[in-house]
Amino acid sequence: MQIEPVSFRGMPCLRIVADGARALVALHGAQLLSWRPADGRERLFLSERAVFDGRTAIRGGIPVIFPQFGERGALQKHGFARNREWRLEGEERGEAVFALVGDGSDADWPHPFHARLRIGLASERLRVALEIGNTGTVPFAFTAALHSYLRVDDLSQSTIEGLQGCDYEDSAAGGTLHRQHDYEVAFAGETDRIYNDVVAPLALLDGAHRLDIEQDGFGDVVVWNPGEQLCARIGDLAPDDWKRFACVEAGQVLQAVVLGPGERWRGAQLLG
Known part of the structure; x- marks a missing residue:
């Protein structure tokens, strides 16, 4: 694995190269911005209107959601991890390891913690793992996700397989509860759905292309696309961007993780 510093849209980033695959990671949020397997085809969506000012969440790639998913709590939407500067700890067992440390001095989140994001590349596969450790003296609870924006050529020709039989909360319909009966999820x-207790592997089908999706440690899968009307109201998306991505997120949303002092939690998503 090779890791080298680069600048992208004026922001410090790291380029990772391994087995013919390439990834680009911003230190802001430890956010994957690009992933190209050995075949060279970009698999992640990054908005051309994404803001790179070192303060704003970057629209696209794989944002790290911690310690709060969405607006399910008192913190800012999707928590603070995606808006903080992470540091590269180094390479470990063929993975690039990024770290974010909190000392408990934040008034909104008075809990010491150590977060790590591990990124592993193979020729045709990407593995992203989030680790959270409680370094304080009292328990804390959190929710988390890897908010993966997966690039598609045409959303109208894209479906997700593997969610049949799962219950989901439909956030676009007021949080009503449903069961997925169809074999494929179309858009x-x-x-905006949160699928609970997902254990089967998934697949994103995009015309002639297929991307297999697995997860470990995360109990939920979030499927999101704003659609035409909402996309037009999101400032860091172009009006037609909704046609070019499907978010399939590994999440721990519906049931928070409770970590006691000295305990650790880990969740991972595998794409390939």
Whole structure:
């Protein structure tokens, strides 16, 4: 594995190269911005209107959501991890390891913690693992996700397989509860679903292309696309960007993780 510092849109980043695959990671949020397997085809979506000011969350790639998913709590939407500067700890067992440390001095989150993001590349596969450790003296609870924006050529020709039989909360319909009966999840208008207790491997089908998706440690899968109307109101997306991505997120959303002092939690998503 080779790791070298680069600048992208004026922001400090790291380029990772391994087995013919390439990834680009911003230190802001430890956010993957690009992933190209050995075949050279970009698999992640990054908005051309994404803001790179070192303060704003970057629209696209794989944002790290911690310690709060969405607005399910008192913190800012999706928590603070995606807006903080992470540091490269180094390479360990063929993975690039990034770290974010909190000492408990934050008034909104008075809990000491150590977060790590591990990124592993193979020729055709990407593995992203999030680790959270409680370094304080009292328990804390959190929710988390890897908010993966997966690039598609045409959303109208894209479906997700593997969620049949799963219950989901439909956030676009007021949080109503449903069961996925169809074998495929298709996209029609705004889609915002939290699938619970997902254990089977998934696949994103995009015309002639297929991307297999697995996860470990995360109990939920979030499927999101803003659709045409909501996309037009999101400032860091172009009006037609909704056609070019599907978010399939590994998440721990519906049931928070409770970590006691000295305990650690880990969740991972595997794409390939």
